[in-house]
Amino acid sequence: MTQSTERLEMIRVDVRDVDSLSAVSNAFSAGSSRCGIYVLHFAGGYEYVGQAQDVLARFRTHVRSWSHPVVALDFAPVPVEELNETERRVIQAKERAGVRLRNSALVGLPMGDAAVDVHVTRAEQERWLDGVTPDIDVSGRCTQADGRDRSGKNFTALALRPYYDVLLDILAAYVRHVLPAPESTEKTFWYVSAMPSTGRTSTWQRVAAITVNNVETLVIGETTENGRVFLDGFLNVAPGLRLPSTLNVELVEYRTVGQVQTIRAEAAFLEFAVYHPLVRDAARTTAMGLLRKGTSMMGRYHCVPLADDIFRRIHREELAR
Structure with missing residues (x-):
């Protein structure tokens, strides 16, 4: 069946009680365009509007990423050069109609052009969200770090910690597998801080x-604890995204973005979790939504020598592959 969303005719594919992937695949005849605007319909009434150059690949990612089942998919073929404007139009029409959208503050990919597109093309962003991890060459970024000033009270204190090497493994795993083109987007779109004072108590403090x-x-x-020091922490992802049931997950309210899903664990487990497809997909979806929101206002807190060591660790791991 077809329906009109702001004059855009969309094909509806019902995926309830069937093999959803097969249902969507069968809706496309050989040679038909898979580039266009789509709307996911969730059990419970929520919807999600997105764009994709290959809607089948994107739908596979959505099926495994969302905690609530997808019951239907609407799709309209749109030329690639018209995707941004058409996506904007559909989202605005949905909002005017009072539709409950999952294009939330954390997970939504904002409509139209974004500053990050200069560093990571929309096609590269789509492949990243679809689970592709391309090779990365950060050798130039490492060369920039050679001979750089490594002073600074917070970084010096952190680098002297006996667990610093383990910490680098954890941070490098996240940067490598969650943030696309991290060497091009650091400080401007994301930053890493050393020994921040936020939330410090008598028994716990942030180290990075x-x-x-x-x-x-x-x-x-x-x-x-009892004279023993160990690393733990948490990973934040958007609400509504599917996560392994074995994880310790709680909903936490942030003043600026509302609810997030917080995974709390020992630090080494968080590194392991980033390699789990569900956690990786949720973390990537969340990070991509935030990257598309725009640049960070807090880049002045970026700890450059810590970032240098993170990229050196990534480079070492890439050479060992």
Whole structure:
């Protein structure tokens, strides 16, 4: 069946009680365009508007990423050069109609052009969201770090911690597998801080945090308990995204963006979790939405020598592959 959304004719594919992937695949005849605007319909009445150059690949990602089942997909073929404007028009029409959209502050990919598109093309963003992890060459970024000043009270204190090498593994795993083109977007769109004072207590303090746009997405802390020190922390992803049921997940309210899903665990487990497809997809979707919101207002807190060491660790891991 077809329906009109702001004069755009969309084909409806019902995916309830069937193999959803097969249903969507069968809706496209050989040679038909898969580039266009789509609307996901969720059980419970929410919708999500997006654009894709290959809607089948994007739908596969959505099926495994959202916690609420998708019951229908609307799609209209649109030329690639018209995707941004058409996406904007459909979202605005949905909002005027009072539709409950999942294009939320954290997970939504803002309509139209975004500043990050200069560094990561929309096609590259789509492949990233579809789970593709391309090779990365950060050798130039590492060369820039050679001979750089490594002074600074916070970084010096952190680098002397006995767990610093382990911390670098955790941070490097997140930067490599969650943030697209991290060497091109650091400081402007995301930053890493050393020994931030936020939330410090007598038994716990942040030792490093990665912030995308203006939202903390990964925080590693140091807990002192009975004279023993160990690393733990949390990973924030958008609400409504599917996560493994075995994780310790809670809903936390942030003043600026509302609710987030917070995964709390020992720091080493957070590194392991980033490699789990569900966690990786949720983290990537969240980070991409935040990157598309625009640049960070807090880039002055970026700890350059810590970032240098993170990129050196990524480079070492890439050479060892």
